[in-house]
Amino acid sequence: MPEKIFVFDTTLRDGEQSAGVAFTPQEKLEIARQLEKLGVDVIEAGFPCSTPGDLDAVKTIAREVRGATICALARAVQTDVDTAWEAVREAADPRIHVFINSSDIQMAHQLHKDREQVLTQAEAMVRHAAKYTSNVEFSPMDATRSDPRFIFSIVERCIEAGATTINIPDSVGYAIPEELGALFRAIFENVPNIHKARVSFHGQNDLGLCTANTLTAIQNGARQVEVTVNGIGERAGNTSLEEVVMAIKTRKDFFGFETGINTREIYRASKLVEAYSGMPIQWNKAIVGKNAFRHGSGIHQDGILKLRETWEIMDPTEIGIPQGTQLVLGKLSGRHAFKVHMQELGYELTEEELSRVFGAFKELADKKVEVDDRDLEAIVNANLHGVEDAAWRLDMVQVSAGDHATPTATLRLVDPEGNIRTDAATGDGPVDAVYRAMNRITGLTPDLTEFSVKSVTEGIDAQGDVTIRIEEDGRVFTGRASDTDIIVASAKAYMNALNRMIAVTGRRGGVGANP
Numbered sequence: 001m002p003e004k005i006f007v008f009d010t011t012l013r014d015g016e017q018s019a020g021v022a023f024t025p026q027e028k029l030e031i032a033r034q035l036e037k038l039g040v041d042v043i044e045a046g047f048p049c050s051t052p053g054d055l056d057a058v059k060t061i062a063r064e065v066r067g068a069t070i071c072a073l074a075r076a077v078q079t080d081v082d083t084a085w086e087a088v089r090e091a092a093d094p095r096i097h098v099f100i101n102s103s104d105i106q107m108a109h110q111l112h113k114d115r116e117q118v119l120t121q122a123e124a125m126v127r128h129a130a131k132y133t134s135n136v137e138f139s140p141m142d143a144t145r146s147d148p149r150f151i152f153s154i155v156e157r158c159i160e161a162g163a164t165t166i167n168i169p170d171s172v173g174y175a176i177p178e179e180l181g182a183l184f185r186a187i188f189e190n191v192p193n194i195h196k197a198r199v200s201f202h203g204q205n206d207l208g209l210c211t212a213n214t215l216t217a218i219q220n221g222a223r224q225v226e227v228t229v230n231g232i233g234e235r236a237g238n239t240s241l242e243e244v245v246m247a248i249k250t251r252k253d254f255f256g257f258e259t260g261i262n263t264r265e266i267y268r269a270s271k272l273v274e275a276y277s278g279m280p281i282q283w284n285k286a287i288v289g290k291n292a293f294r295h296g297s298g299i300h301q302d303g304i305l306k307l308r309e310t311w312e313i314m315d316p317t318e319i320g321i322p323q324g325t326q327l328v329l330g331k332l333s334g335r336h337a338f339k340v341h342m343q344e345l346g347y348e349l350t351e352e353e354l355s356r357v358f359g360a361f362k363e364l365a366d367k368k369v370e371v372d373d374r375d376l377e378a379i380v381n382a383n384l385h386g387v388e389d390a391a392w393r394l395d396m397v398q399v400s401a402g403d404h405a406t407p408t409a410t411l412r413l414v415d416p417e418g419n420i421r422t423d424a425a426t427g428d429g430p431v432d433a434v435y436r437a438m439n440r441i442t443g444l445t446p447d448l449t450e451f452s453v454k455s456v457t458e459g460i461d462a463q464g465d466v467t468i469r470i471e472e473d474g475r476v477f478t479g480r481a482s483d484t485d486i487i488v489a490s491a492k493a494y495m496n497a498l499n500r501m502i503a504v505t506g507r508r509g510g511v512g513a514n515p
Contacts, residue, residue, distance in 0.1 A: 002258040005248060006224040007241065008042040008200060009035050011273060012061075013073055014238055015228040016046070018279060025057040027276040032061045034272050035068065035229075038265040040241075042069040042224075044097065048087035049080045055087050062091035069135065071095035076125035085132040095135040098125050098163075102140035102154060104147065115150055123157045130162025137165035139202065144168075144175040148183060152190045159193045165224060166197045170213060173206025173236065177216040184220035200224035203239040205231060210239040215247060218257065229273040230281055230288065242266050242287040242319070250314055267320035292316075293325050298334030305340055333365070347380060364463070367484045378465055378482035391416045391502040392442060397491045401430040409433035411491070413441050431490045438491070444498055446470040446477070453486055466493040470501065477501040 012028050015021070023031065028045070035043050043065065048055040062070045070091035074080035076098050088094035100122045101107050107118055122138065129136045138158040143151055155166050168187065170180065184201075188194055201217035201224075203210030214225050231240030245261045252258065270288040274281050283290045293316040295301050303310035308325060316324045338358055342349060349357060360379045365371050396412035410424040411434065423440045427433030431451070439445050450469040464486035468479050479497025483489035 002252070002256055003223070005218060005222075005257045005259050006041040006198065006200075007039075007245065007259050007261060008044065008071070008224050008226045009038075009040040009228065009241060010044040010202075010226055010238065011035070011228040011232065011241075013044040013046050014202075014226075014234060015232040015273070015277070017234045018232045018237070018277065021232065021277045021279065023057075023276055025053060025060060028057045029060055029064065031229075031269075031272060031276065032065045034265065034269045036065050037262065038269050039260045039262045040068055041260060042071050042095065044071040044073060044226075046087070047073045049074065049083040055083060058087035059090070062088045062094065066092045069093040069095050071097050071137065073097045073099065074125075074129070076100040076121050078125065078128060081125055081129045081132075085129070089132070093135065094133050095137060095165075096129040096133060097137040097139065097167075098122070098129050098158075099139040099141050099169075100125075101142060102150060103142035103145040105145065106142050119154055119157060122154055123161045126158045126163050127161040134162070134164065136163050137167055137200070138163040139167040139169050141169055142171040144170040144180065144183065145172065148186055148190075151183075152187065155187065156191045156193055159191070159197050164197055165200055166194070167200035167202050167224070167226060168217070168222075169202035169226075170204055170210070171202075173204035173210060175203075175209070175213050177209065177212050180213050181216045181220045184217055184222060188221050198223050200226055202226035204234065205236040205238065208236070210237075211243045211247070214239045214244050215255070218248075218255065229269050230277075230279070230285070232273065232277055232279055240286070242270065246287050246314060246319070263318050264320040267322075287314075287319060293321060295325070297332050298337060301337035302334055305337060342376065364484070375463055375482075378463055391499050392495060394491055394495045395420065397434060397488055399430045399434065399487050401433075407433045409437045411437040411441060413438070413495075430487050434487065434491045435494050438494055438498070442498060444472075444501070446472040446498070446501060448494075449476065451490075453489070464489045466490045468493045468497055470494075470497045472501055472505065475501075475505075 012031060016023055032043055032045060045058040045061040046054045048058050058072050070088050072084035072087045074084035074096055081096060081098065084096045100118055101111050107113055111118065126136055126138050140146060140151055140154050159166065199222050201214055201222040203213045225239065225244055227241035227244055228238040229241050231237040245259050245263065248255050248257050248259055249263060267288060281289055286292060293312065295304055295311060300311045304325060312325060335358055338361060339354060357379055361371060364375060364379065393414040395414050398410045401407040406426050407430045408424060408426050409430065412420060412422045415421055421441050423437050425433055425436035425440055427436050435448060447470060448468065449471050453464050453466045455464060463482040463484050465482045466489040470477050477497050477500045479493040479500065481489050481492030481496055483492060
């Protein structure tokens with residue numbers, strides 16, 4: 001059996017220290033319940049001495065969440081330790097986490113104490129916490145900038161005082177993996193009673209190295225990792241739970257360890273924390289980012305369609321991502337991915353139809369970052385459900401308008417014989433000017449009875465879908481078209497309606513056209 005790495009989640013404590021984040025007591029409880037489903041071993045529920053509200057929230061979590069150790073943070077101060085115990089005493093497995101500064105810079109400028117005073121204070125408060133529970137964790141804060149010999153001494157004395165977990169924090173994100181590994185090896189070599197405690201690591205991400213440092217700590221003896229969901233936390237954040245857990249799972253061949261995490265609950269936990277923290281996840285965030293399992297390149301999409309593992313080292317369903325792998329259609333997408341996606345949407349296209357629709361898709365993809373299924377439906381409607389052998393074709397539309405200008409439209413159409421015809425007109429608005437110019441060129445003057453426009457998708461680059469109805473001799477004809485430019489969509493829709501009218505009535509137009 002692989003050795004277990006214990007997961008200590010501090011989303012509700014260090015995660016909440018993110019600037020601008022403040023969970024309500026109910027939100028903290030809901031997140032704690034999700035962490036329980038996720039299978040974390042320890043939930044650091046808060047810093048009870050900080051506010052009465054945090055004390056009450058930790059108490060509630062301790063009473064109601066029974067499937068994990070519930071931990072409360074305390075400075076190495078007696079009132080903090082007493083308050084922490086008050087908060088977690090009803091937990092199924094309570095833990096008190098005592099910390100004190102250990103680097104010379106922080107001892108001198110924050111605590112105004114020397115090393116011997118800090119050693120004495122840490123030892124006394126760990127011993128005090130151990131009177132309440134045998135589950136005591138101790139952290140020498142800023143350990144990676146501390147004198148290693150001082151770390152050896154304070155760790156040894158706190159284990160002797162009753163600490164059963166020793167956490168080595170990289171509190172300012174200063175460590176480089178190689179030197180962190182050396183520190184952990186030195187601790188195991190120089191602390192004679194280290195075997196009496198589980199050794200842990202807590203990383204901050206100031207240099208973007210906390211996941212790498214956490215994995216290095218594991219390789220050098222750490223058996224507990226301190227993490228947060230989405231990596232939220234003070235300044236640049238903490239070690240990301242999902243990154244460490246999935247690294248251990250995906251590279252089990254390399255690390256040889258396992259966790260007790262139910263990875264299928266990762267995505268739900270991520271979205272819950274994102275919603276309650278108000279901190280959006282960057283699109284390219286590993287594991288849980290929007291783009292983590294989305295493929296835009298045609299080469300990648302082709303490989304994924306042949307075998308998912310060609311471009312994915314993890315199965316998104318194992319993380320609980322409901323939509324799984326996504327092939328994002330855009331300007332880099334290839335014909336193969338496009339054809340497969342159209343089949344998934346229920347369109348069985350001939351090669352000629354596929355070529356026509358794929359060409360329209362590529363044209364739209366140059367205007368939009370992403371093309372979704374609603375865009376594709378609009379493309380099909382415009383290119384396959386239109387009039388075959390259309391009498392007239394729109395070649396160019398140009399409009400000038402403004403609050404102090406007369407709307408003017410210039411159009412270039414191709415007539416049934418392939419001749420290019422151009423004309424211009426003014427109107428009450430840009431769309432009216434377009435329609436008047438089209439009437440002048442074609443010589444057709446139906447009545448416009450209905451005009452509607454709606455957005456096909458969301459966003460400023462969305463296509464506008466225009467539907468119009470025209471009437472001639474008591475007969476109604478409908479035209480529809482889509483484009484990212486509403487004026488162009490309006491012109492295409494009117495052209496479509498005119499061609500339908502020509503197809504039914506046999507009128508060819510061109511009476512008033514100017515070659």
